[in-house]
Amino acid sequence: MTQVICHRGYSGRYPENTLLAFRKAIETGADGIELDVHLTKDGKVVVIHDERVDRTTDGTGFVKDMTLRELQRLDASGGKSAPQRIPTLEEYFSLAVPAKLRTNIELKTGLFDYEGLEERVWDIVRAFHQEDRVIFSSFHAQSLLRMKSIAPEAPCGLLCSGQLADPCSTLRELGLQAFHPWFLRVTGSMVRRMRDSGLEVNPYTPNDPATLTWLLSLGVTSVITNYPGQAMALRRLLPGGTKA
């Protein structure tokens, strides 16, 4: 059955990538959570989407130029809730580990290389004994290849907003296990070929009911959505859609 992964936590209703959004995601009973990580000036792994803090907090500047202490003084609620701090990856796992869900850690290395990010992320995953519950993804293949060299057993998914002629062979050549396409690039034959090859297809970010139903019917491995409650309700309506 297709898994439902909460994009940046339950970001459709709560401030993205905050402990509040993660707690609400867990409360839905969804299968997993997707989050984005960057490295601070003092080498800490923090959960935030953009390279800059400007869009999602009341501060300004690059994450890489600020210490954790400076970052955690900011309010990441966006006025949608009581004040929220930018969480560390450790704070996320402290909350999420008991829920036993899958965590999709997106390595945001597209603009800055964040030397050592992959090592630090893997150390944290190991410290929380989450090796079998994580999947890494990135738009930056180089970052995934670095992760594979550190943790060959860790599943890694290539994020892609554009059209890839033959994603199966690209993944095979790179030694990756999953394809994370923009949802409008998904086709039935892509899903069949991937699944026949034992590869995952995890589209982002379908949010409307028609698209979610279409992807669930195709049998993608997971949907990465802002509205996990809606996705699970739609999944229950499909044949065989009730969780065992």
Ligand code: G3P
């Ligand atoms: O990992 C899926 C999705 O999060 C990728 O795009 O920009 O939301 O991080 P973005």
Ligand code: MG
């Ligand atoms: Mg992301």
